[in-house]
Amino acid sequence: MRGVAALVLVAGLLTGCGSSSEEAGGPVEITWWHGQTELQAKVIEELAAEYGKAHPDVKITPAVGSTNVDEMLQKVQAVLAGGKAPDIAYMYGTWMPHLARTPKVYDLTATVKAPGFGWDDFWPAERAVSEVDGKVIGVPALVDNLAVIYNKKLFDAAGLAYPAKDWTWDDFRAAAKKLTGGGVYGTAYPVTGAEDTVWRFWPMIWQQGGSIAAPDGKKSAFNTPQAVQALDLWSAMARQDKSVYLDQNGEKFLPLFQSGKIGMVIAGPYALLDFIDHKIPYGVQVLPGYNGNHETVAGPDNWVVFDNGSRRAKAAADFLAWLTKPEQDARWSLGLGNLPIRRATTALPAYQKFVKDFPDIDVFTANLDNAKQARPHLPAYPEFSEKVGDAIAQAMVGGTPARDALAKAAIEADTVLGRSR
Template identity: 85%
Template sequence: MRARAGAAVLVLAAGLLTACGGGGAEQENGPIEITWWHGQVESQAKVIEELAAEYGKAHPDVKVVPAVGTTNVDEMLQKVQAVLAGGKAPDIAYMYGTWSPVLARTPKVHDLTATVNAPGFGWDDFWPSERAVSEVDGKVVGIPAIVDNLAVIYNKKLFDAAGLAYPEKDWTWDDFRDAAKKLTGGGVYGTAYPVTGTEDTVWRFWPHLWQQGGEILSPDGKKSAFNTPQAVAALDLWSAMARQDKSVYLDQNGEKFLPLFQSGKIGMVIAGPWALLDIIDHKISYGVQILPGTNGDHQTIAGPDNWVVFDNGARRTKAATDFLTWLTRPEQDARWTLGLGNLPVRKATTELPAYRKFTEDFPGIDVFTANLDNAKKARPQLPAYPEFSEKVGNAIAQALVGGTPAQEALTRAATEGDRVLERSR
């Protein structure tokens, strides 16, 4: 998951639920053509085209046609909604994992449960955090396309200049605060936090809540559960760092903190593996460490995205699922994910020579891969989650930027979040 828009999901859900039509006409015989909306550009799109051509060579009865569909993955759900309303749909589309609850209610989305449970598919070879986002109420709505997680990337040169030891695996949030404070000065911030009020703000907060045994929602999913003394303490920590220590760069559009890190102006950032490519290009001497922990718990959060299959008739659906089964085997996974600087979606991929080279080309990426074991929970699988998340994101921003007391901000967010949950039932 990267920073992504999600506010329109509830609006789009209604259109998806009522969309009708059978997609393209079912092919009775002859070669099968399946459309693949991947939403990728440049180097990613080139790899997609190579994989589609390779599959077609080995399977002359199937033609996989990659099509961007939209050049912005953020708009993929809206694009699919539009074509569904017109009676057509791609056979495969790249979808954010946060959209899974909406997709699970869409009749045209093919249930992949039988596919992933088929002998030889290896569903258990995918990390639990990936499977959790793919499954909604017993229905598998997608096969993982990308997985990531949050860890801390730090500037070794700045640590050396401040006389600080590099973070160890057992570090705590107090250690993190202390390091940020000592790194701050001379135009340098110790760390940063995106305060856009979007999910980019919120998903950085949930791991700290989970580490303390907290939950986002009540067990029945009807009420918020994050307004606890532990959550208040977590937000108070960031507020103190931002407003007292002045050690946090508050990024109000979410697009500045990584370039500032790349230019040596921020000592530590909480980010995912996607950030490494640009950092390497800027020749920054960096290290990667798992998130600080609470009482030995270093839980993180993963943001998997999925390949989703739409039902355009039995032959096309089978061709699409057969292709995805091939695409997500370790050998193809290595080309699609590792070749583009992304984490493997399967554990078996880490046993390939390609993965060993990957760790050499992207120092510290192995920390992110191992950190997938610390991603033990998923965000709530509810269509209302994006709107619910906005309430929490606003509360975090109000506390860090506006100085609203953490208890007041979280209490308001819980009240507003409960209204969102009530309306969605």
């Protein structure tokens, strides 16, 4: 969800992607809309050039224009309508169900199941996001997860022991309450109503054995006593304990943590680079749990291939098989401060340097084993999520009883799912 913000796209989105040399049997040309900022774009260009040197029959052309990742799906849909699409594009994981309905999306099942690809080496949450209705429609480009990052200095000042692996949500509440005071909040919650609000809530449902939606995707399943209990806890922390900084634009809580005004934040590994730069004495621990279950949520994003003819699609798929090998993953993921996308990468010397450069990042890597489920494959998930996000905000900010807020959200979410069928 998270570290790739600015996108560098192909100039002239509505221009064709083919070439006369390809049509004449020359090198196959692959257009790569990669979605990265300047630093990441440089690595992309280096990888594309390296692949092209080793494979002279393929020319990888990274993107060159500008937009942002949030608009990627919209931009791709625009060019698809004109019959001209990139060969590879960076796509958010929550878009996979929508893309699965797009005929031009290339099925990568044979690619990932081929000997030597090592599909089982990717964490289950990554594979679960990539596989929709029995087809693999993307391969992982980035993966993260949520854990608790805490300020050791503030814990020491409050006389609190650092969080243990077996801590509970009651422990979390008690710690937040003790950390609060003197201009410091124990913790924070982004209450924008967007996915940044919602994906922090889903693990609390999964930890109690609950679900988000029915298996057939026709009804919501989140409105349960367990979900009410979870939202009640956050509401009580915010409104009774006054231990939660309610971030209504979602952009203030991490800087406030950096300035020593918040004791704990639930965030992903993408936050660590700024904390390191600001010399924050932080630690990382898995999410609090219910009954020993510390399940978290991962946010995998994918490289998706579009079918512009069998030769180009096959070449694009082969390139992604190379790109996701441990050696390339070390340069692409670890080199930019992101988690490895596959287990084998952790055995490389580059991973040991990565852990040294990013203290406690290995807690996030290990925490991928706690990411056991994917958000439901619902084409209408973005709108479905908004209903839940609104309910969380209404309870924590407005004081609406959790029971009432979630009941209303379930009715609205069911309407959304009914329209999408």
